[in-house]
Amino acid sequence: MKKGVKEIIEKRSECPISCTMDLVGDKWSLLIIRDMLYLGKTTYNEFLNSRESISTNILNDRLIKLTEIGLITYTGTAKRKKYELTKMGHDLKPVLESVALFGIKHSTADKTFLQKVKKVMDL
Amino acid sequence: MKKGVKEIIEKRSECPISCTMDLVGDKWSLLIIRDMLYLGKTTYNEFLNSRESISTNILNDRLIKLTEIGLITYTGTAKRKKYELTKMGHDLKPVLESVALFGIKHSTADKTFLQKVKKVMDL
């Protein structure tokens, strides 16, 4: 029998916001999703080489959790895994967009860089 | 001299998504913002009594951090503080909306309850 998300991740309440934060409300999960959605990354090493330098054990842990939750899946053999977003994973796109818009609005970063981000994200 | 956000919270990169997650990408911050935006909560004890039962030390820590970041402020005396969202805090509304919509879409919770949430959030 297929496990539901609730058996993997403990929910603090039934609130949809709280539940979503229980799934991806940590510092790394949404960055992996970002890399898949906007940078076309699919492999362990591609994720590993993101600017934010995630460590190997955390990356491994998150890839497993995101897979269990059903936000991503993979194809390919053990040492050549290719990860991709599921339908559910793609549903996080609006979240990433609003998060990015907030970040851009309150960022002090270089305007040229922020324009690039907007272009990549089609905002 | 007033501290900028960057002196309080360490950024992992200049990416707006990453920066936003550095600010509110933990399990509690957005729930406090939710309580303020949608449930009209303003005091320590009101936050403490949310369904998700945050513990006192974490709540205290988050209220300080969110204030330092500039997402919330307070009025009133030491033992009668009333917290409110800043303009920047209000800018998180679209984030909460998209997070809630994702949560609702993938929730297995009671439909009547989810309808109530949508109504409260005006979704």
Place this chain on the structure above:
DNA sequence: TAATTAAACTTGCATTTTGCAAGTTTAATT
């Protein structure tokens, strides 16, 4: 005004999560 209440913290300690560095395994390449 003195005693009581309670809101807003504070502290201590156990558990969990994260971060860092190094090592291991095995498919693919040379």
Place this chain on the structure above:
DNA sequence: AATTAAACTTGCAAAATGCAAGTTTAATTA
């Protein structure tokens, strides 16, 4: 057959979280 390197794995220190209890002081009540 030896080498490379992608994908983990392990160990340990540091930080964040959770829980229970205690403290402080403004506001209320007697």
